[in-house]
Amino acid sequence: MAVPKRIIDVHQHVSWHGRDDTGLVANMDAQGIDKAVLLTWYTMDALDEVGYTRSFNPAHAAAGQLHVGLPLADVVSAGRRFPDRFLLGYAPDPTEPRAADWLASAVEVHHVRVCGEWKFRLPLDDPRCIEIFKLCAEAGLPVIFHLEVPYLPQAGTGKMRYHRSWYCGTADNLARAMEACPETVFIGHGPGFWRYISGDADSDAAEGYPAGRVVAGGRLPALLDGFPNLFGELSAFSGRNALARDPAHGREFLLKYHQRLLFGRDCYDGELHALLQSLDLPEEATEDVYHRNAERLLRIEP
Numbered sequence: 001m002a003v004p005k006r007i008i009d010v011h012q013h014v015s016w017h018g019r020d021d022t023g024l025v026a027n028m029d030a031q032g033i034d035k036a037v038l039l040t041w042y043t044m045d046a047l048d049e050v051g052y053t054r055s056f057n058p059a060h061a062a063a064g065q066l067h068v069g070l071p072l073a074d075v076v077s078a079g080r081r082f083p084d085r086f087l088l089g090y091a092p093d094p095t096e097p098r099a100a101d102w103l104a105s106a107v108e109v110h111h112v113r114v115c116g117e118w119k120f121r122l123p124l125d126d127p128r129c130i131e132i133f134k135l136c137a138e139a140g141l142p143v144i145f146h147l148e149v150p151y152l153p154q155a156g157t158g159k160m161r162y163h164r165s166w167y168c169g170t171a172d173n174l175a176r177a178m179e180a181c182p183e184t185v186f187i188g189h190g191p192g193f194w195r196y197i198s199g200d201a202d203s204d205a206a207e208g209y210p211a212g213r214v215v216a217g218g219r220l221p222a223l224l225d226g227f228p229n230l231f232g233e234l235s236a237f238s239g240r241n242a243l244a245r246d247p248a249h250g251r252e253f254l255l256k257y258h259q260r261l262l263f264g265r266d267c268y269d270g271e272l273h274a275l276l277q278s279l280d281l282p283e284e285a286t287e288d289v290y291h292r293n294a295e296r297l298l299r300i301e302p
């Protein structure tokens with residue numbers, strides 16, 4: 001596989017999992033990453049996210065177990081210290097009545113380039129989300145969203161069970177949001193998004209990371225074919241697993257959709273890079289995934 005001329009990580013966080021901005025830059029240097037997009041994540045109900053206590057920045061802890069999550073303040077601070085390495089993202093809580101104003105101000109004051117990480121327990125086609133997505137189109141902000149479906153079948157019985165830590169809804173919610181906002185660029189991420197690469201997504205009982213060969217007829221390829229404003233980023237185990245679970249299919253998927261896929265990590269390892277290198281992609285696909293698509297969508301000079 002061709003060695004990429006540049007690497008842009010479109011999904012990263014700071015003051016997260018014990019690493020501050022200096023530590024993140026050192027990690028990027030070790031991994032050969034030129035730039036990273038720093039994303040916020042405002043937890044709508046912090047009591048539901050207690051599993052992240054050791055991952056969040058304790059400077060933002062409130063009384064009891066409450067925590068704001070990954071706030072804009074940390075993103076802005078890192079961006080000021082390392083302006084050549086970081087691009088800024090921000091996604092306000094859409095249940096806040098002034099959310100659209102906060103986003104508009106973030107663009108004006110802090111030059112935010114991305115609306116993300118959009119990770120809320122609210123369907124993507126909720127009117128409050130649609131209002132902000134339309135603003136994103138006007139401002140030229142791609143939306144990086146985290147999808148995890150609210151219901152999954154139980155192994156053995158097939159009975160649908162509620163998945164408490166769901167975000168953004170289902171493929172149907174995504175399709176309706178894209179229909180309502182055809183000028184908005186949506187960049188998908190997360191276990192719920194990538195499970196739709198396979199045609200058995202709705203019947204697979206795997207809670208987060210389906211395994212085995214990919215079945216034809218997946219909703220994700222159909223959505224990519226039907227909506228030119230949809231992209232995918234390969235961060236976290238979910239994105240890497242979508243390719244690695246069936247490497248032959250993963251390579252063909254990358255070859256077909258290399259202009260719609262972006263490199264991202266959402267962590268600090270080099271496993272996605274190693275996987276991509278093992279798939280022996282041609283130079284054109286390599287450069288698109290590693291940096292050219294990000295340059296185009298985020299208005300980064302080559």
